Ligand SMILES: Nc1ncnc2c1ncn2[C@@H]1O[C@H](COP(=O)(O)OP(=O)(O)O)[C@@H](O)[C@H]1O
């Protein structure tokens with residue numbers, strides 16, 4: 130178990146700058162998840178930690194040791210690959226023992242470690258099978274076992290569940306979470322699936338175009354997204370965004386007008402914004418209420434999705450072409466074609482400035 | 498029987514007739530060689546397609562010739578060495594060409610392919626000088642060297658293509674497990690590359706085993722010769738007699754091992770040759 134510290138880490142492939150000035154610290158025993166859209170550099174960042182890619186700039190420390198120039202085997206990291214990458218010609222036992230053998234570990238120790246790992250992952254029955262005789266979930270566990278057998282200081286996962294079907298994914302997600310509780314080892318996990326990130330992480334790192342967009346606990350990211358990007362990425366269904374105009378702003382709150390919604394008094398501090406500034410108003414589907422249409426506050430319902438326990442109501446927006454979503458407990462009385470008024474819960478509304486940065490809450494309402 | 502069934506039957510008959518023609522065309526020369534080798538020399542020029550009796554005098558004659566036995570040993574040594582060296586170099590080269598990113602990789606691949614297109618005759622005199630200066634004239638070493646030169650391009654190409662198809666993550670998993678490139682090649686890649694190695698190895702073996710021009714040019718004495726040359730130099734009792742019986746017996750003797758090898762490896766050869774074509 131060890132901590133990982135990234136200081137101004139950069140990675141350049143040829144002439145493309147992929148990872149840009151990433152600062153990050155992963156505490157001992159922490160479960161950190163890198164999340165972001167495909168191509169944002171999550172895997173690259175993980176591979177930099179693993180030592181599979183060379184670091185172009187910055188400093189990487191594992192524990193107290195600078196490991197920039199250490200090969201993977203000397204960094205004490207284990208990695209689980211997306212495709213599992215098990216050795217096809219070796220049995221489950223040999224797969225897990227391979228790294229230990231290469232490290233010239235004594236035979237009894239190898240046996241001990243492999244058996245212990247197999248017990249934790251419930252692989253004891255499968256030790257003499259070849260990978261092709263295993264199911265997807267079992268292969269996944271063997272891949273984890275292989276990474277764990279050498280007792281690395283840090284375990285790295287690159288989208289380990291993306292090759293599994295939906296139900297198995299939920300099950301394996303649970304197993305990984307329980308594994309982390311039991312072992313308490315430091316884990317860094319890459320996924321593009323925000324649900325995986327939310328459910329597994331102690332700390333989520335949202336990446337965008339090779340930069341860290343926001344770091345925080347799942348709770349923080351959900352409640353206080355620092356940017357519009359994070360707000361839209363975390364949470365499902367996604368947050369509703371509407372253009373809004375600042376009428377009046379002070380240190381204690383601000384008054385904004387959004388088409389359809391009318392004027393709203395919000396708890397964000399509008400101090401550093403000029404009146405008339407174009408803002409974006411964000412509100413999650415569960416923080417909207419629907420009411421009878423009145424005056425200008427009238428949105429058409431274009432689709433209603435019934436999910437059993439809850440209902441999603443899709444509404445035609447006043448601006449742009451992304452449908453607005455309302456979410457409520459089932460049953461719901463709303464029908465397609467109806468016109469309704471939208472009433473946001475003001476204490477749960479987010480505001481973003483012209484640069485998509487979130488406006489901070491005003492002082493006294495934060496205390497409240 | 499209606500018309501449809503008739504057409505189907507006709508197609509079937511046609512297919513088998515075609516197969517029969519191809520079979521006869523491909524196998525008849527070999528079959529006739531076997532027959533001839535088992536006839537006494539007195540009956541040699543009577544054309545018949547079935548054996549009336551077995552006569553092994555031709556085989557006895559060639560196997561009592563010391564030089565022929567010696568030639569077989571030479572051929573085995575040369576062919577196996579070529580296969581071994583070509584596979585060893587081929588595997589390591591294919592790792593570099595298939596896995597390591599470096600400037601000019603494509604150029605190297607194209608040069609390798611280009612080299613394999615030269616006809617043997619074109620390099621004969623140059624190679625002769627090389628072999629003489631290395632002191633390998635009239636020595637199986639010279640043959641091993643020259644055959645390897647002609648076998649390597651093909652070996653490297655096939656193995657490189659095959660190596661490229663092995664998933665990158667497999668190699669990275671090995672790196673994470675602490676494997677050096679050499680360990681990765683021998684412990685992870687080699688076991689997965691047997692089909693490709695069997696194919697290329699066998700083709701290298703056949704090429705070396707049957708090669709005539711270099712074998713004739715680069716050897717001088719009976720004791721250094723390989724089988725194809727030895728067979729060509731089998732001579733009869735007089736200048737005007739061609740000893741067909743012993744020649745056929747010798748040809749059959751050296752062909753049988755190849756046939757057996759191909760039979761053993763045929764599944765692997767097919768899977769090796771089609772490895773790139775269809776994704777498994
Ligand atoms: N070896 C490489 N050479 C050049 N570009 C690469 C290499 N590996 C990744 N990239 C580029 O880096 C970017 C980020 O890739 P990656 O880290 O795999 O994204 P993801 O977040 O989907 O895992 C992509 O645009 C990809 O094309």
Ligand SMILES: [Mg+2]
Nearest residue numbers: 171172173288
């Ligand atoms: Mg990735």
